[in-house]
Amino acid sequence: MTLGIDAVTEAARRVLPDDAVITDRARLRTYECDGLAHYRVTPALVVIPPDAASLAAVVRACHEHGVPFVARGSGTGLSGGALPHAEGVLVVTSQMREIREVRPDDQRAVVDPGVINLDVTRAATPGGYYYAPDPSSQQICSIGGNLAENSGGAHCLKYGFTTNHVLAAEFVSPQGDVVRLGTEAPDAPGYDLLGAVIGSEGTLGVVTEATLRLVRLPEEVRTILVGFESTDQAGAATSAIIAAGIVPAAIEMMDALAIEAAEAAVHCNYPDGAGAVLVIELDGPAVEVEAEYAEVERLCGEHGAFEQRLATDPADRALIWKGRKSAFAAVGRISPDYIVQDGVIPRTALPEVLTAIAEVSRSSGVRVANVFHAGDGNLHPLVLFDDSVEGAGDAAEEVSGAILDLCIQHGGSITGEHGVGMDKAKYMPRMYGEEDLDTMQLVRCAFDPGGIANPGKVFPTPRLCGEVPGRHQGPHPLQAAGLAEVF
C-alpha cells in the first residue's frame, strides 16, 4: 500500500499547489477525527483541491493505485462519516467555497461543496429567500457534508431534509469521472441517482457542485416557548397540534435534565420547574400564523401547559433558540462525558418510547437527557457518564444501544439525521434484512467496484464486491466471472 500512496501523492503534487498536499505527520494529525471525536485515525495523505478537476485527478489516481479516499467538508459530522483511512487520502473540500449563482426568480443557488450552510442563506436573504435545511452546526458545516449525510435540522418537520432541497449535482465517481446527476426540472427522466448519492456518506463518490432549492422567507415567524410538567404532556400537545393539521416550522422538546444543562450554560431563562418545554415555531403568511398561533396556544393549554411565552423580538427569539441549540454542548456542564444518540420513532409512539427510555435509565442508573425534534419523532437522547469511573463508559454505550433498539422495535430508525458513518454500521443488520443490505451493496459495487470510497463506513461487514451472492442460481454473475479475484 505504501507504493500506492506514494504514487497518489506524486499525482496530487502534479495537479495541486504545494500547500494543498499535506504529508507532514503533525499536520496530518489535525485531521484525525470529525465531530465524533472518540474515533481517531491519522490519514496517510491530506489533499485540499481548489476545484473539481484537480479533485477528480486525485480520485483517479486513487482508483489507478487502489488507494482508499475519504471526503471531508468541515468535519462537523457526528457519526464518524469523515473519519480518515490510515492508508488512504483525506480529500478536504474546504477550499472549494464559491457561491456560483444565486437566482431568486428561479429559487435556485449553485454552490461549491465547501460553502458553509449558513452562507447560502446569507447570500439569498437580500433577494427574499433562504436555504431551509439548518443543522445545529449550520454556522460551520459545509453543503458537501450536508449532502453526504442528508442533514436535517430543527425545521425538517415542515421543510424536509437536504434531499428535498437539492436539484442537481456535479459528482466525481470513484473512478474519477465527473458526471452530472439530476436536473433542475421536476421529475428528471432516468434513474434518480442524485437521491441515492445524497445520504450515501461518501461511499459512492464526492459531490463537487450542488444546485440548491431556495425557499422564500416567510412573511411572519412566531416562536413560542411552552412549559409543561412532564414530557408526557408535552408529547400529547405535540400530537394534538399535528393532528389539528398544523405543520409548525419546528416543534422541539427538551426534558428536565436537558433544561437544567442549558440553563446552567446559557441562562436561557426557560420556565421554572418545567418537566419539559416545547419550542414551537410557526412561519408563513401573517394571517395564517395568527390563526395557527391561536390554535397552538389553545391546544397546549388543554394539554397542561403552565406557561406559554411568545418571543417578543428577535433577541428574545434568539435566546429561546440558544437554549435549544446549545443543549448538546451544555450537557458538558452537568456531566464530564456524554454520548449524543440519534434515533427516530413514529411520532405516535413518543409517550411509550419516552417511558421506556426512562425505565432503561432508572434500571441502569445511567442518566439520560432528552432533546429532540418532537414533531418528526427524531430523538437526541444524551447519555451521561463519567469516563473516570470504571465501567461507566460501557454502561453508557449499553444504554445508548438499548435506546436504538427501542427505536427499531417501534418501527423507527437508527439515525434521524446524523448518519450511520463509522459509529452505527454495526446496527444496520438490526434495521435491514440481509437481502436488503445486499441490494444496497449491489449499488455500491456498481459505483465503486474497488471499494475505495470511504470504506468501512455505513455497511457492517465490508464484503468484496464479488461476494454479493446471486441467491437463486449459484454464484452471482460477477463471481462466476471470477471478478472477486480482479480486486
Next chain:
Amino acid sequence: MTLGIDAVTEAARRVLPDDAVITDRARLRTYECDGLAHYRVTPALVVIPPDAASLAAVVRACHEHGVPFVARGSGTGLSGGALPHAEGVLVVTSQMREIREVRPDDQRAVVDPGVINLDVTRAATPGGYYYAPDPSSQQICSIGGNLAENSGGAHCLKYGFTTNHVLAAEFVSPQGDVVRLGTEAPDAPGYDLLGAVIGSEGTLGVVTEATLRLVRLPEEVRTILVGFESTDQAGAATSAIIAAGIVPAAIEMMDALAIEAAEAAVHCNYPDGAGAVLVIELDGPAVEVEAEYAEVERLCGEHGAFEQRLATDPADRALIWKGRKSAFAAVGRISPDYIVQDGVIPRTALPEVLTAIAEVSRSSGVRVANVFHAGDGNLHPLVLFDDSVEGAGDAAEEVSGAILDLCIQHGGSITGEHGVGMDKAKYMPRMYGEEDLDTMQLVRCAFDPGGIANPGKVFPTPRLCGEVPGRHQGPHPLQAAGLAEVF
C-alpha cells in the same frame, strides 16, 4: 428463446391459478399496448399473479431462463413504458389490489400495486386524509404504475410527485428476490434505493407493496377560473402569483385551441373569447385561503384578467376541472389525430417558450393546442394532425420533437410526468451526457445484469452490461472479467 418462454409458462402454471396464465393469442393481443397506442407488441405470455410470492416466482423463472418481463398496472401510461416484449412475459398487477392498512394517525396507507390511485383517497377520506398525487387518469391508473412512472398530476405544484409520497416499498428484483426498500422513518440510513426505483419505469424490478404518505384534507378549497386575452398575460399572472410567495395547490393553463376543444366536448362554460384561461386552486386553512384568494384576484387583475369566476359549489368546481381534465380527449373533437407531448421548462422561461412554440406551429402549419401545469412549467402541447393526409404524421412528429428541443434548450426536461418509456428513449442523449447515462447504466446492470427487466425502455441504446466502459484504465472490470460473454 422459445424454449425459455415455455419453461417460464410451465413455472407460472405451477404457482398460479389457470385463469392467471394467458397464452391464447387472441387474449394476449388485448395487452398489446398501453395508453400510447401507436406502439403495439403482442407479448408471448401474460401472467396475472394474485400476490408477491407468485409474482416473484415468475420473475425468478424469467431470470433462470433469460426471458424478458414487463410489468403492467392499469396500462394507462402515455410513454409506452408498459409496452410488452414480443418474446417476453407481461406481468399484470391488477389482481393485487388490496388496501392493507390505512392509519390516519400516522398519515400512512399500505397498499398493493394494483390498487387504483383514487381508491386510496376514498379509503383515507373518512379519517380526514387523502393521497395527493392525482394524475388525470386517477380513476383507473394503479399505484404500481404511478411508482414506476413517478406520476404527477395537477396538484404537484404544491404537493410534489409520487416520489414525495412513498415511504417504503416491497420490491421484486430481476433475480426474483423480494426486498424491502426505504422505511417509514424520515431519512432512512443506507442508500435511498427507493428513490432510484421510483420513476425507473420497471427497468429495476417490480414493486409489490407500497407504504404511502397521506395528506390531511384541507379545511378549505377555492377553485378560480380566470380568463385572459393571451397566454402571455396568463403566464405573467402565474409568475406574479408564485413570486408573491403563494403556492397554489394547482395553476393550470389552457390556450384558445385547447379551450375550444374542451368547450366542444364537455360544455365547460369557460370565458367567451379567452386567449387563455388559468384554473387556480387554493387550499389550506380557511383564513390562509381567504388571504391568498384576495391576493390572487388582485394579481390576475393587474395582469389583464377580464373575467374571474370563483366556483360557488362542488358541482361548479367539478365543471371547471372537467374542462381541464378532458382537454386531451376533447382535442379529438377538433382534430382526427394528435400527439400529447410532455416537457418541462423553468417557469421563468414560460413566455419565451410559448412564443417559440407558436412560431414552430406557424412556420410548419401544424396546429398546437397548449394545456399545462403552468405553476411548475410542465407543458402538455397537443400536436394536431390528420393521419389520412400524407406526410401529416411525420410533420407532427417533427413539431413534437422540436418542442422537446425547446424544453432542453431552456434548461428543462423531455418529460414532466409521463416518463421516457419506449417513446422518448431516443431523446435521452439530448438531455444527458454519455458519462451521465453510463452512470445510470451501472445501476441498471447492478440490479439487472441480464437486462431482462423491461428491456428497450428509458435508455436509448440498450448496451450489454459488460459494455459499460471503464474510462480511465482500459476496459471496465466487468468487461475485463469477460462478463459480456456471460450473457
